[in-house]
Amino acid sequence: xxxxxxxxxxxxxxxxxxxxxxxxxxxxxxxxxxxxxxxxxxxxxxxxxxxxxxxxxxxxxxxxxxxxxxxxxxxxxxxxxxxxxxxxxxxxxxxxxxxxxxxxxxxxxxxxxxxxxxxxxxxxxxxxxxxxxxxxxxxxxxxxxxxxxxxxxxxxxxxxxx
Amino acid sequence: xxxxxxxxxxxxxxxxxxxxxxxxxxxxxxxxxxxxxxxxxxxxxxxxxxxxxxxxxxxxxxxxxxxxxxxxxxxxxxxxxxxxxxxxxxxxxxxxxxxxxxxxxxxxxxxxxxxxxxxxxxxxxxxxxxxxxxxxxxxxxxxxxxxxxxxxxxxxxxxxxxxxxxxxxxxxxxxxxxxxxxxxxxxxxxxxxxxxxxxxxxxxxxxxxxxxxxxxxxxxxxxxxxxxxxxxxxxxxxxxxxxxxxxxxxxxxxxxxxxxxxxxxxxxxxxxxxxxxxxxxxxxxxxxxxxxxxxxxxxxxxxxxxxxxxxxxxxxxxxxxxxxxxxxxxxxxxxxxxxxxxxxxxxxxxxxxxxxxxxxxxxxxxxxxxxxxxxxxxxxxxxxxxxxxxxxxxxxxxxxxxxxxxxxxxxxxxxxxxxxxxxxxxxxxxxxxxxxxxxxxxxxxxxxxxxxxxxxxxxxxxxxxxxxxxxxxxxxxxxxxxxxxxxxxxxxxxxxxxxx
Numbered sequence: 001x002x003x004x005x006x007x008x009x010x011x012x013x014x015x016x017x018x019x020x021x022x023x024x025x026x027x028x029x030x031x032x033x034x035x036x037x038x039x040x041x042x043x044x045x046x047x048x049x050x051x052x053x054x055x056x057x058x059x060x061x062x063x064x065x066x067x068x069x070x071x072x073x074x075x076x077x078x079x080x081x082x083x084x085x086x087x088x089x090x091x092x093x094x095x096x097x098x099x100x101x102x103x104x105x106x107x108x109x110x111x112x113x114x115x116x117x118x119x120x121x122x123x124x125x126x127x128x129x130x131x132x133x134x135x136x137x138x139x140x141x142x143x144x145x146x147x148x149x150x151x152x153x154x155x156x157x158x159x160x161x162x
Numbered sequence: 163x164x165x166x167x168x169x170x171x172x173x174x175x176x177x178x179x180x181x182x183x184x185x186x187x188x189x190x191x192x193x194x195x196x197x198x199x200x201x202x203x204x205x206x207x208x209x210x211x212x213x214x215x216x217x218x219x220x221x222x223x224x225x226x227x228x229x230x231x232x233x234x235x236x237x238x239x240x241x242x243x244x245x246x247x248x249x250x251x252x253x254x255x256x257x258x259x260x261x262x263x264x265x266x267x268x269x270x271x272x273x274x275x276x277x278x279x280x281x282x283x284x285x286x287x288x289x290x291x292x293x294x295x296x297x298x299x300x301x302x303x304x305x306x307x308x309x310x311x312x313x314x315x316x317x318x319x320x321x322x323x324x325x326x327x328x329x330x331x332x333x334x335x336x337x338x339x340x341x342x343x344x345x346x347x348x349x350x351x352x353x354x355x356x357x358x359x360x361x362x363x364x365x366x367x368x369x370x371x372x373x374x375x376x377x378x379x380x381x382x383x384x385x386x387x388x389x390x391x392x393x394x395x396x397x398x399x400x401x402x403x404x405x406x407x408x409x410x411x412x413x414x415x416x417x418x419x420x421x422x423x424x425x426x427x428x429x430x431x432x433x434x435x436x437x438x439x440x441x442x443x444x445x446x447x448x449x450x451x452x453x454x455x456x457x458x459x460x461x462x463x464x465x466x467x468x469x470x471x472x473x474x475x476x477x478x479x480x481x482x483x484x485x486x487x488x489x490x491x492x493x494x495x496x497x498x499x500x501x502x503x504x505x506x507x508x509x510x511x512x513x514x515x516x517x518x519x520x521x522x523x524x525x526x527x528x529x530x531x532x533x534x535x536x537x538x539x540x541x542x543x544x545x546x547x548x549x550x551x552x553x554x555x556x557x558x559x560x561x562x563x564x565x566x567x568x569x570x571x572x573x574x575x576x577x578x579x580x581x582x583x584x585x586x587x588x589x590x591x592x593x594x595x596x597x598x599x600x601x602x603x604x605x606x607x608x609x610x611x612x613x614x615x616x617x618x619x620x621x622x623x624x625x626x627x628x629x630x631x632x633x634x635x636x637x638x639x640x641x642x643x644x645x646x647x648x649x650x651x652x653x654x655x656x657x658x659x660x661x662x
Contacts, residue, residue, distance in 0.1 A: 019591070019592045019593045020327075020592075020593075023330060023333075023594055026588070026592065027333050027337070030337065030340075034340060034355070037355055037357070038355070041352065042350075042352070046617055046622050046624065047617055047618070047621065047622025048622075049349070049610075049613075049614055049617070050350060050352075051347045051350045051353075051354055052354075054339075054343060055340065055343050058336055058339050058343070059340070061336050062333060062336045062337065062340065065332055065333040065336065066333065068329055069327075069329050069330060069333065072329070081592075084386060086385070086386050086387070086388065087382075087386035087587075087591075089385075090382045090385035090386045091382050091386070091584055091587060094378060094382050094385070094559060094580075094583065095581075095583065095584055097559060097563075098378065098559070098562075098576055098579060098580035099576075099577055099580055101560075101567075101576055102563070102567070102573040102575075102576030102577045102580070103577075105567055105573055105576070106573055113563075114560060117559060117560055117563055118556050118560065121555075121556055121559050121560075122556065124382075124385050124555070125552050125555075127550075128552050132552075132553070133556075136553055140557060143557075144560065144564060147213075148212070148564060148568070152212070152213065152215075152216060153216065154212065154215075154568055156564075156567070156568065
């Protein structure tokens with residue numbers, strides 16, 4: 001994403017870190033990736049559209065839009081975005097928490113999956129004390145069990161499948 | 163009187179004790195989640211979808227609609243008491259609502275918000291009951307070309323009415339259309355953008371996308387900012403009932419807000435957010451004392467609150483009658499209907515009148531529930547607002563995870579939601595509004611299908627879109643909209659509206 005701006009850095013980088021410039025780049029990259037991924041899809045004709053007709057059309061449109069947004073972003077003055085360590089930390093631990101939940105829910109069951117997502121998710125912020133995390137995990141386990149298992153009777157495994 | 167007969171059918175099913183209970187329950191949980199700052203109606207609905215799974219379709223929908231109103235209204239409570247909009251549609255309520263709260267009139271502000279919303283809800287429910295049948299009749303005469311042109315108009319309108327940069331909004335829609343293509347192409351049987359991942363062959367579910375972009379994305383986004391000191395209005399809320407002066411000042415604002423909201427809600431891309439922005443701007447413009455705005459003017463609460471509720475309600479019209487979602491929330495509602503085995507469209511009114519009219523009647527019931535839930539229980543919501551975010555986000559994150567898992571019954575979907583969470587966070591950071599993306603995502607496959615059918619009907623001649631009168635009219639409307647928004651004068655106005 002964005003870079004922490006330091007006074008020593010040449011202004012070229014500052015321009016690249018603007019929200020519009022980066023969005024333009026993002027659109028261009030996605031469109032290019034889409035075009036590459038759909039390179040073998042049969043396109044067909046307007047009458048008999050193949051699998052690739054729509055994807056390729058949309059990718060070209062996105063590519064064009066990305067270029068315009070990029071160019072506009074270069075021209076208009078805007079402050080560069082700054083990335084914060086807080087953002088990276090939040091992104092990593094939230095994502096990892098979800099991944100852990102997804103991978104564990106079927107084999108290890110709801111209780112352990114909740115434990116994993118709370119403990120890993122709690123790393124996202126420095127303000128949670130270990131004791132607080134533990135209490136939160138227990139409360140969430142009780143609440144989810146009450147709502148989803150006892151209340152709604154959803155077919156989610158609760159305990160590990162030995 | 164067909165109008166009353168229809169409503170009678172509706173109230174007949176909506177007022178059964180069970181369905182009343184579900185409406186209450188829905189509004190209650192919706193408010194509960196909606197009150198929490200930083201979680202909007204889209205994420206709330208997506209997260210709570212599993213709660214409605216095991217119900218009958220009508221009860222499920224009634225509960226879902228209750229959740230929607232609750233989430234919508236809960237945002238206003240947060241806006242007034244903490245000066246943090248629970249969602250974008252209550253941004254305008256913050257301005258004067260929070261000022262009123264600081265002047266010790268928090269109770270009055272909440273009551274005005276509730277009463278204005280309820281009034282707007284009554285009017286817009288009647289509008290839905292009145293306008294849905296003729297619209298559905300028109301819808302039944304639509305063929306593939308008309309549908310395609312209508313959806314195109316919808317996307318264009320969504321762009322014009324979107325917040326912020328127009329180009330970026332277009333790009334977000336295209337991105338949504340592309341994500342909508344992932345999976346098997348129904349026509350040719352070929353797979354697109356699946357990268358040989360088995361779980362992607364059936365495509366991506368709208369709830370997964372919504373929970374990822376909005377739920378998870380918002381959690382990351384909130385955590386990435388240093389935790390701000392939330393100043394919940396601490397003094398006890400004693401006086402709820404507005405004074406005569408408040409009534410005198412706000413009744414016209416409520417009428418104008420309701421009218422504006424009802425119109426803007428029907429427009430594709432409209433809905434609650436736009437309505438509240440426009441109503442606030444209008445009220446400031448027509449007021450004889452514009453300087454009162456921003457300093458606790460009661461009209462500044464009444465107008466956006468009536469408008470956002472009216473807009474939220476009437477946005478159901480195109481969804482229920484034509485099967486076309488006008489905004490991201492309706493896109494999600496379509497997803498929910500499909501889960502219950504209902505294909506929204508013009509035929510649903512004649513084929514399942516009880517379901518249709520029951521839902522319309524339950525909208526009114528839901529609005530009534532909101533008043534009941536919000537005014538007497540306000541103390542509970544205040545307590546809830548005092549829970550620090552470091553505890554809240556863990557619960558939100560978990561409910562996102564359980565929601566995605568149960569909607570899809572697949573752990574791969576949870577991983578996908580995590581991915582879209584990162585995408586949503588990046589997009590928010592880059593000032594790209596993710597809501598149009600959901601709209602594109604849902605409309606994409608429908609548009610492709612109708613485009614293909616239209617081309618088949620016309621043996622590949624694109625002129626079919628301009629030869630059919632209705633289709634031509636819709637396309638002209640879309641072109642006009644694009645033209646208008648390109649005019650510098652209008653562009654300035656648009657920016658003005660969104661800046662309030």
